Amino acid sequence: MSDLQTGMPSTRQLQHAIKEKQEVELKLVTDDLIVGKVKWQDPDCICLVDHYDQPTIVWRHAIAYLKPKS
Amino acid sequence: MSDLQTGMPSTRQLQHAIKEKQEVELKLVTDDLIVGKVKWQDPDCICLVDHYDQPTIVWRHAIAYLKPKS
Amino acid sequence: MSDLQTGMPSTRQLQHAIKEKQEVELKLVTDDLIVGKVKWQDPDCICLVDHYDQPTIVWRHAIAYLKPKS
Amino acid sequence: MSDLQTGMPSTRQLQHAIKEKQEVELKLVTDDLIVGKVKWQDPDCICLVDHYDQPTIVWRHAIAYLKPKS
Amino acid sequence: MSDLQTGMPSTRQLQHAIKEKQEVELKLVTDDLIVGKVKWQDPDCICLVDHYDQPTIVWRHAIAYLKPKS
Amino acid sequence: MSDLQTGMPSTRQLQHAIKEKQEVELKLVTDDLIVGKVKWQDPDCICLVDHYDQPTIVWRHAIAYLKPKS
Numbered sequence: 001m002s003d004l005q006t007g008m009p010s011t012r013q014l015q016h017a018i019k020e021k022q023e024v025e026l027k028l029v030t031d032d033l034i035v036g037k038v039k040w041q042d043p044d045c046i047c048l049v050d051h052y053d054q055p056t057i058v059w060r061h062a063i064a065y066l067k068p069k070s
Numbered sequence: 071m072s073d074l075q076t077g078m079p080s081t082r083q084l085q086h087a088i089k090e091k092q093e094v095e096l097k098l099v100t101d102d103l104i105v106g107k108v109k110w111q112d113p114d115c116i117c118l119v120d121h122y123d124q125p126t127i128v129w130r131h132a133i134a135y136l137k138p139k140s
Numbered sequence: 141m142s143d144l145q146t147g148m149p150s151t152r153q154l155q156h157a158i159k160e161k162q163e164v165e166l167k168l169v170t171d172d173l174i175v176g177k178v179k180w181q182d183p184d185c186i187c188l189v190d191h192y193d194q195p196t197i198v199w200r201h202a203i204a205y206l207k208p209k210s
Numbered sequence: 211m212s213d214l215q216t217g218m219p220s221t222r223q224l225q226h227a228i229k230e231k232q233e234v235e236l237k238l239v240t241d242d243l244i245v246g247k248v249k250w251q252d253p254d255c256i257c258l259v260d261h262y263d264q265p266t267i268v269w270r271h272a273i274a275y276l277k278p279k280s
Numbered sequence: 281m282s283d284l285q286t287g288m289p290s291t292r293q294l295q296h297a298i299k300e301k302q303e304v305e306l307k308l309v310t311d312d313l314i315v316g317k318v319k320w321q322d323p324d325c326i327c328l329v330d331h332y333d334q335p336t337i338v339w340r341h342a343i344a345y346l347k348p349k350s
Numbered sequence: 351m352s353d354l355q356t357g358m359p360s361t362r363q364l365q366h367a368i369k370e371k372q373e374v375e376l377k378l379v380t381d382d383l384i385v386g387k388v389k390w391q392d393p394d395c396i397c398l399v400d401h402y403d404q405p406t407i408v409w410r411h412a413i414a415y416l417k418p419k420s
Contacts, residue, residue, distance in 0.1 A: 237382065239380055239412060271411060275407060277406050
């Protein structure tokens with residue numbers, strides 16, 4: 001992974017979510033809400049997987065916010 | 071924190087809000103309004119926590135403006 | 141202020157507005173219209189204050205245009 | 211003007227419009243349509259003036275397209 | 281291809297989709313949904329082709345997310 | 351032209367469209383659809399001309415996708 005800034009809090013929180021298999025909600029600038037577990041992150045994208053293990057690759061520029069699944 | 075430009079007024083105001091546990095309103099480009107205390111900032115994101123201490127990680131590119139909670 | 145390009149016309153007009161305490165209108169990509177005096181600018185943000193001296197920190201990426209208050 | 215790439219066709223067309231006092235239409239990502247003569251450009255912004263010589267400073271990131279006034 | 285970061289998971293998943301001729305769904309920030317096989321990617325764009333082999337060149341900045349065709 | 355990356359597929363396809371005087375459709379993030387022949391491209395913009403040879407200079411950041419005119 002080339003440019004991922006592993007020292008940033010946001011990167012570390014995502015790494016934590018990956019490790020702990022936490023469910024999260026991603027609100028997108030399109031108003032879509034994507035719910036799932038974080039599978040991986042890279043400098044451009046974050047990948048969530050749903051209950052059927054289907055992946056959705058979300059571009060970071062399209063993310064408004066991330067919350068733990070309530 | 072790699073690239074946070076601590077000399078910029080906007081960064082300093084956010085650091086001030088973190089230290090003083092100020093409540094702020096973040097208006098997003100999605101028209102969402104997120105209210106809470108600023109927990110941390112990094113070059114990509116700002117984290118707010120609500121009254122139940124639940125975090126919301128907001129991407130800076132999605133922020134329109136920030137105001138003190140009125 | 142690290143990267144503010146003080147030679148650019150747009151930066152200079154904003155500095156002029158700060159010095160002259162001009163009222164301006166900022167139209168945002170959210171269609172919000174923020175009216176006030178420009179308090180400060182940095183490479184990421186522009187801060188307006190309203191009649192009650194309440195600040196609004198606006199991210200530049202969210203600005204569509206700026207006009208003198210009509 | 212620090213970074214304006216004067217060799218680019220888009221920059222040159224704008225310089226031409228400034229010199230010739232051409233009226234143009236700027237369509238913004240907010241769907242606003244700004245009509246006027248181009249007064250100046252810099253790497254971040256383009257300034258149009260209307261019939262009353264009132265300026266509007268438009269951020270480039272908010273521009274969708276530019277056409278000669280029809 | 282100048283800057284394509286071939287080590288990133290998102291780039292590799294797209295290369296995999298190209299090689300395997302997988303159908304994918306691209307959700308755009310305009311809310312358009314483009315369905316097709318990934319033909320190529322470069323640092324700015326991703327090209328999908330439909331059943332009639334007609335190409336659509338999609339700019340990455342306009343992509344919200346990508347999913348395998350369900 | 352300073353920074354145009356002529357080796358990228360997207361740049362080459364646009365050069366091809368210019369040379370062949372192909373009609374294309376540009377879908378913008380504003381949902382506008384611009385139809386015409388590609389006259390020139392530079393790192394920031396793409397210029398289309400309509401049947402009356404009227405130019406529209408489109409900023410790349412506002413483009414969602416490009417298709418051959420159907």
